Amino acid sequence: MKIAVAGKGGSGKTTLAATLARLLARKGRSVLAVDGDSNPNLGVSLGLAAADSASWPTLPRDLLAERTAADGTRSTHLTVPTAEVAARYGVAAPDGVRLLVMGRVAHAGAG
Numbered sequence: 001m002k003i004a005v006a007g008k009g010g011s012g013k014t015t016l017a018a019t020l021a022r023l024l025a026r027k028g029r030s031v032l033a034v035d036g037d038s039n040p041n042l043g044v045s046l047g048l049a050a051a052d053s054a055s056w057p058t059l060p061r062d063l064l065a066e067r068t069a070a071d072g073t074r075s076t077h078l079t080v081p082t083a084e085v086a087a088r089y090g091v092a093a094p095d096g097v098r099l100l101v102m103g104r105v106a107h108a109g110a111g
Contacts, residue, residue, distance in 0.1 A: 046097055063085060
């Protein structure tokens, strides 16, 4: 099952996603929560310490490779299996949730 949470800024997406992730994990589901926000706070909402957030790994760009098919169609693919991405870059969160942080803004103007 894949669930995406989207909406207007300030509408509670992060809180809703974290709550849903933890509830599903408590019911025995394998949960990989992906924070794609440029200002990632999903980890804190999942129950991780905010003071540790700078040390959470982000996904490097070389995980993606672009391919061009014979007909000229271009597509992007992971260079390693999803399970390996989660194992390498995932952060263990409460209730058995695993967190992946897509990236973060390093400084003003970098987003």
